[in-house]
Amino acid sequence: MNIADIRKEYKQRSLSEKDIEENPFKVNAMTLATASATGLPAARIVLLKGYDEKGFVFFSNYESFKGIQLSENPRACLVFFWKELERQVRITGLVEKTLAAESDEYYNSRPATSRIGAWASPQSRVINNREWLEQNEKKYTAAFNGTDIVRPANWGGYRVKPVTIEFWQGRSSRLHDRIQYTLQETGNWLIERLAP
Numbered sequence: 001m002n003i004a005d006i007r008k009e010y011k012q013r014s015l016s017e018k019d020i021e022e023n024p025f026k027v028n029a030m031t032l033a034t035a036s037a038t039g040l041p042a043a044r045i046v047l048l049k050g051y052d053e054k055g056f057v058f059f060s061n062y063e064s065f066k067g068i069q070l071s072e073n074p075r076a077c078l079v080f081f082w083k084e085l086e087r088q089v090r091i092t093g094l095v096e097k098t099l100a101a102e103s104d105e106y107y108n109s110r111p112a113t114s115r116i117g118a119w120a121s122p123q124s125r126v127i128n129n130r131e132w133l134e135q136n137e138k139k140y141t142a143a144f145n146g147t148d149i150v151r152p153a154n155w156g157g158y159r160v161k162p163v164t165i166e167f168w169q170g171r172s173s174r175l176h177d178r179i180q181y182t183l184q185e186t187g188n189w190l191i192e193r194l195a196p
């Protein structure tokens with residue numbers, strides 16, 4: 001690729017006021033790390049779709065690679081990184097599927113095309129080519145033919161129930177702040193400072 005092409009690439013992207021969040025804290029991409037029963041790790045980005053004292057919720061395909069790892073080993077680590085704030089948050093915890101009603105509620109809030117996508121894409125499986133995927137999308141669009149696009153059983157939410165939450169704040173001379181919360185059996189959080 002030559003430099004002229006790179007410039008062309010830049011021109012295809014834009015950031016307009018009408019596309020951005022009113023609140024910069026709404027940025028919700030996080031790294032999700034999982035591991036197989038044998039300890040093989042895998043990480044990928046998913047979107048945080050809800051959080052409260054019960055945990056952190058994201059949605060995915062239950063038969064995806066992450067879904068298989070989570071069924072073998074229902075533990076995960078989440079990492080958020082805010083470059084502008086020089087801040088990182090790391091959460092480790094136990095993972096459970098959200099209730100069907102919770103998965104339905106989020107699934108039904110998604111556009112029809114995304115709902116069809118959940119049916120059409122066997123996430124993380126090897127497929128022959130792009131055409132196969134597009135044909136599958138057409139197949140499901142025709143099959144639902146304007147009827148209610150219900151949630152496929154292999155798609156839904158996961159909740160990461162935190163056991164530790166660590167806040168990292170960049171500071172000068174590499175003397176960063178790290179504060180770790182660890183959930184105790186009493187239900188209280190132990191707060192400790194870690195060396196950077």
Ligand SMILES: Cc1cc2nc3c(=O)[nH]c(=O)nc-3n(C[C@H](O)[C@H](O)[C@H](O)COP(=O)(O)O)c2cc1C
Pocket residue numbers: 029042043044045046047048058059060061064065066067123124
């Ligand atoms: C910004 C961004 C957001 C994403 N959000 C999700 C998501 O919410 N759920 C999901 O299943 N995959 C999401 N993906 C795709 C995943 O990173 C990943 O490719 C996919 O889930 C398959 O992962 P697996 O093979 O490890 O199961 C997202 C990717 C990016 C880059």
